[in-house]
Amino acid sequence: MYARPVSAHKLLIIIPAFNEQGRVGNVIADVKNTLPDADVLVIDDGSADQTAAEAIEAGAIAVSLPVNSGYGVALQTGYKFAARHDYEIVGQIDADGQHKAEYLLTMLKALQEQKADVIIGSRFLERDGHYQPSLARALGIGLFARIASLITHQHVSDPTSGFQLMRIEVARFFCTDVYPTDYPDADILILLHRTGYRVFEVPVQMRPSPGQSMHTGASSPYYVYKMMLSILVTLLRPGAKDTP
């Protein structure tokens, strides 16, 4: 399950995008420069602008959700695509250009060398302070990082990161109803841990946010409530440690 070498053609990078016209093209170019053999899939989450057209122009595959359905649904669509087209490794990167595609190489290396199932690009692993969230968000992220760390018995620094790389087994696992499509976040880390997948973090640098923050939710009361409940029920559900 872990040691299989990966042919570059079996790598899919998912970019969920909602009204990212003018940015998504650069992200695709960035990914294609870094990983020329990877396929890039843009999930256009019911954008009102030309996100999908721009993605196709930049050489990506575009899949358009007919109605705006949210980040989690978009991501899961990508996982389903990956599972159907027999990719072996699935990556995901935000469409607004905050993530630097060059780190995908580090993450790919880590996935293979660390015998991991999921690699998460963490903004906080190296406390160099290059990423400064607002106080409320820092508190929210910190709280769930602490909870996730406690439950998974390993250091989790950035549970809200949308910069990830995973093996297809995990993507297939995410195609089922277990995946929380409304707020995939810290609860996923706990779910993965409970299921027996190995998750590791790799430090990444971020570009300053060009516009709206990617994780606006991290400080909203509903987010905190949902994450608490989600973590609780994930823990209450029978563990599926033997399945993978």
Next chain:
Amino acid sequence: MIGASLERLNYLFATVLSHLDLASARSTATLKHELEELSDLPETKIRIIAIIGSLALLGFIVELVRRRRLKEEYSVLWVTTAVVLLALALSGGLLEILTHAIGAISQASTLFFFGIIFVVFLLLHFSVRVSKLERRMTAMIQEMALQNERNGPAAPESNGRSPEAEETVPPVDDRPASRSGSPPPA
């Protein structure tokens, strides 16, 4: 000096309290009596109303099912609600026992109490149904999108989807934008 005034204060309090006690005891007694006197008429009234109401509800549910406007599956809770209300209204004894059991004074409150309990269950039932619907709709949206996958410039319309088709069906933007494609559910 201080001790004496404290004592006086204590006495004052005790007098006031005993007066209050008497007053409240007297008023509850009269209230109860008045209620008992009045109870006969309104109780009968509310029971008749409840009987007619639950019978009408029952008839309406059956009619909806007959016309296939309501699936049998969804009628279960409604029928249960109507039948229980009808049973309570019909058997005065049962209603009386329940009224005492829940500590209500009026039998009408008992009917309302059980009515509300059922309504709460119905609402919960609908929330469950809506959750299920939403999950299925999500799966359908994803399926539609995956069927219409489009490739890069090399083969722009290889999947039989014309750009016009996209323009005629503008995406419904029913949620505020926050995260890239991840509006927090309200």
